[in-house]
Amino acid sequence: MSVSIPSLEDAKCIFLFGYNPSASHPIVSRRIVRAKEKGAKIIVADPRVIETARIADIYMQINNGCNIAFLNAFANAIVTENLHDKEFIAEHTNGFDEWWETIKDYTPESVQHITGIDPETMREAARMYATAESAVLGWGMGVAQQKQNVLTVHTLAAIACITHQIGKPNAGLAPVRGQNNVQGSCDMGMLPNFFPGYQKVTDPAMREKFAKAWGVPVEKLSDHEGYKLTDVGHNAEEGKVHAFYNFGEDPLQTEPDAQDLKRQLQGLDLLICQDIFMTQTCMIADVIFPGTSWGEHDGVFSASDRTFQRFTAAVPPKGECKHDWQIFSELSTRMGYPMHYEDTQEIWDEMRSLCPTFYGATYEKMAGVGHAQWPIPTIEHPGTPIMYLGGKFTTPDNRANLMAHDWEPPTELPDEEYPLILCTVREVGHYSCRSMTGNCRALSLLAEEPGEIHIHPDDAKARGIYDGELVRAFSRRGEAMSRAVVDERINKGTVYMTYQWWIGKCNNLTLHAVDPRSHTPEDKFSACQVEAIEDQVWAEQHMQELYTQLKNDLADLASAQDVEPTSQRQPQETRESVIV
Amino acid sequence: MGGSYIMADSGACIGCKTCMAACLMKHDVPGDAAVARLNLVTTLRVSAPIACHHCADAPCVAACPTGALYDDGTRVAVRMERCIGCRGCVMACPYGAVNVVEYRRRSPLGDLTVNEGVGAVVIKCDLCADRPGGPACVEACPTKGLVIVDKDVLEASVKRSNDTEPKTVTAA
Numbered sequence: 001m002s003v004s005i006p007s008l009e010d011a012k013c014i015f016l017f018g019y020n021p022s023a024s025h026p027i028v029s030r031r032i033v034r035a036k037e038k039g040a041k042i043i044v045a046d047p048r049v050i051e052t053a054r055i056a057d058i059y060m061q062i063n064n065g066c067n068i069a070f071l072n073a074f075a076n077a078i079v080t081e082n083l084h085d086k087e088f089i090a091e092h093t094n095g096f097d098e099w100w101e102t103i104k105d106y107t108p109e110s111v112q113h114i115t116g117i118d119p120e121t122m123r124e125a126a127r128m129y130a131t132a133e134s135a136v137l138g139w140g141m142g143v144a145q146q147k148q149n150v151l152t153v154h155t156l157a158a159i160a161c162i163t164h165q166i167g168k169p170n171a172g173l174a175p176v177r178g179q180n181n182v183q184g185s186c187d188m189g190m191l192p193n194f195f196p197g198y199q200k201v202t203d204p205a206m207r208e209k210f211a212k213a214w215g216v217p218v219e220k221l222s223d224h225e226g227y228k229l230t231d232v233g234h235n236a237e238e239g240k241v242h243a244f245y246n247f248g249e250d251p252l253q254t255e256p257d258a259q260d261l262k263r264q265l266q267g268l269d270l271l272i273c274q275d276i277f278m279t280q281t282c283m284i285a286d287v288i289f290p291g292t293s294w295g296e297h298d299g300v301f302s303a304s305d306r307t308f309q310r311f312t313a314a315v316p317p318k319g320e321c322k323h324d325w326q327i328f329s330e331l332s333t334r335m336g337y338p339m340h341y342e343d344t345q346e347i348w349d350e351m352r353s354l355c356p357t358f359y360g361a362t363y364e365k366m367a368g369v370g371h372a373q374w375p376i377p378t379i380e381h382p383g384t385p386i387m388y389l390g391g392k393f394t395t396p397d398n399r400a401n402l403m404a405h406d407w408e409p410p411t412e413l414p415d416e417e418y419p420l421i422l423c424t425v426r427e428v429g430h431y432s433c434r435s436m437t438g439n440c441r442a443l444s445l446l447a448e449e450p451g452e453i454h455i456h457p458d459d460a461k462a463r464g465i466y467d468g469e470l471v472r473a474f475s476r477r478g479e480a481m482s483r484a485v486v487d488e489r490i491n492k493g494t495v496y497m498t499y500q501w502w503i504g505k506c507n508n509l510t511l512h513a514v515d516p517r518s519h520t521p522e523d524k525f526s527a528c529q530v531e532a533i534e535d536q537v538w539a540e541q542h543m544q545e546l547y548t549q550l551k552n553d554l555a556d557l558a559s560a561q562d563v564e565p566t567s568q569r570q571p572q573e574t575r576e577s578v579i580v
Numbered sequence: 581m582g583g584s585y586i587m588a589d590s591g592a593c594i595g596c597k598t599c600m601a602a603c604l605m606k607h608d609v610p611g612d613a614a615v616a617r618l619n620l621v622t623t624l625r626v627s628a629p630i631a632c633h634h635c636a637d638a639p640c641v642a643a644c645p646t647g648a649l650y651d652d653g654t655r656v657a658v659r660m661e662r663c664i665g666c667r668g669c670v671m672a673c674p675y676g677a678v679n680v681v682e683y684r685r686r687s688p689l690g691d692l693t694v695n696e697g698v699g700a701v702v703i704k705c706d707l708c709a710d711r712p713g714g715p716a717c718v719e720a721c722p723t724k725g726l727v728i729v730d731k732d733v734l735e736a737s738v739k740r741s742n743d744t745e746p747k748t749v750t751a752a
Binding site: 021022023026027029030033049051052054055428429441442443445446488489 | 590591592593594595596597598600601604605608614615616622623624625626627722723
């Protein structure tokens with residue numbers, strides 16, 4: 001994000017678009033509550049009455065899948081009311097006239113049937129955002145996991161640029177990461193197109209630099225972009241990918257159309273999984289490398305706002321477990337490239353020396369509860385809480401390029417057979433694939449299998465579904481059993497499932513459709529149907545049986561690494577409240 | 581009259597259930613039931629955890645046939661061992677803040693935990709009476725949205741109401 005998370009508290013206006021901080025980042029949510037207490041105006045546009053919507057000055061319950069139509073109309077309202085900053089546009093942006101050519105047709109009235117928003121309310125929100133002394137525009141997976149995700153980000157950025165709500169204190173863009181330390185993974189080059197520090201693999205000068213530092217011939221470093229995670233399945237099926245080294249992910253839980261993905265991954269010649277718990281993906285792996293968890297290793301996390309924070313180990317690794325960096329080093333050595341590091345600081349210092357943007361982020365600066373926020377190019381540099389100050393952007397001409405796009409409907413629209421829109425979301429008590437939080441006793445006692453499917457009261461009534469009952473949800477891809485929560489906070493015709501449940505696995509239903517640029521799946525929109533289950537007693541029993549079976553299968557496989565006599569598999573009774 | 585109770589500010593509540601996790605963990609000890617004593621309730625425009633009001637004339641106490649629920653002068657307290665799981669209290673509570681759950685009675689025996697079969701037990705807020713820092717939920721709330729309503733808070737509230745013009749006039 002261009003702002004820092006603490007600066008949210010000092011913004012005069014916060015506009016959340018497709019982001020539910022209460023469920024995904026409660027600590028950010030707390031800052032928004034504080035901002036409100038300090039007098040900030042809050043605007044929320046979301047298809048659900050999220051917690052922040054309740055404290056919003058203006059809340060717009062948009063239709064699912066309308067993003068670009070909404071934002072184009074929002075931008076149109078700003079310009080038609082002459083609230084754009086002409087001076088900032090002239091001095092710091094390119095392409096306004098061309099941008100307006102697309103935006104001019106999107107009046108709030110013309111897209112009301114797509115957005116579901118009353119034009120006057122939208123105009124009021126546009127005024128509130130554009131005229132605020134400082135405004136932060138925040139978004140999350142409600143933008144990223146849609147068909148037109150990258151295009152929506154272009155539009156959001158353009159709105160901040162034309163109103164000069166970027167490039168000044170307490171104002172800017174606040175896209176959040178969906179997972180802890182995704183920012184760090186990207187910063188460190190765990191992307192198919194970048195070396196660490198966002199240095200392109202297609203740039204010969206970068207390849208030269210890294211080859212020299214690592215002591216390898218430059219031809220050994222790939223000169224083209226690799227495959228993204230969402231491409232692995234179909235590429236395995238087409239014979240383009242033969243081996244998959246899966247590190248700290250459970251794609252059979254978290255990726256769309258999970259059953260098809262399982263079939264595809266089973267066709268690989270080699271599947272390696274590196275994880276701290278037995279997961280469903282680990283179960284089909286050829287080789288499992290047991291890693292260490294937070295608390296067992298040292299390292300650096302990056303927050304969504306580019307802040308590096310160092311953390312230290314509290315306890316040593318157990319049994320056969322090794323630190324991730326040690327596993328990588330040993331594997332590399334055995335594959336013919338001897339790799340040796342004494343500790344994480346040696347790795348970090350090597351990385352710093354190769355990444356100009358991170359160079360000043362020393363371990364010393366991050367000692368204790370210290371932190372370093374990139375860009376931080378020199379040792380003396382204080383870090384950069386707010387980017388693009390003074391309207392100086394990181395493009396070759398330091399100007400922002402305004403981009404506008406036409407709205408397109410989502411890929412799979414509801415029809416007679418599958419009349420409901422399925423949107424997958426997060427819930428506060430469980431993280432990602434649940435391999436970690438599911439092993440936390442308090443969290444698993446507060447929320448358990450098969451998870452919930454939120455359904456509008458009208459849709460529940462039409463199907464004879466009562467709150468708390470087990471139901472069957474299904475799509476063209478597959479099905480899952482879930483527990484109905486009748487919820488008046490969502491749009492009629494939509495259902496919401498959280499994606500960490502094993503028996504109530506929403507990714508059995510979701511559609512594998514990715515956008516052409518980022519290859520992010522369209523997790524927020526697919527078509528499904530939900531039906532009541534007549535025999536609830538059978539359903540409860542069946543669900544428990546499936547769950548017990550899966551837990552036992554995972555525990556049986558994991559027991560191979562029980563090395564101490566005391567850690568042998570426990571008798572059934574004392575294991576009942578733990579997952580593995 | 582009556583003791584103190586825990587009240588939530590719906591404007592500060594972010595629905596994160598940290599209060600419930602804190603409550604559950606406080607009670608996750610041998611001889612107690614690992615269940616949250618307060619529950620997040622959400623309606624279209626309100627989110628707030630609901631907990632026992634420790635009513636001065638508590639309907640749950642009146643409904644309890646065994647004295648498992650009783651007024652100790654400052655709060656509505658529980659004698660777990662007396663609960664027979666009849667659920668009269670659940671029906672009587674106007675807030676839905678009392679629950680009866682299945683409970684695996686366990687007791688420590690040296691390093692071991694001994695199971696003593698399954699029983700039922702009434703679950704409601706005990707104000708963490710035995711916790712030095714006071715109620716765990718109040719301490720855990722990330723937005724400081726939970727307050728202990730005691731005599732002072734009530735008196736201040738009465739004073740505020742008396743000092744301000746009435747907002748509505750009820751027709752006779």
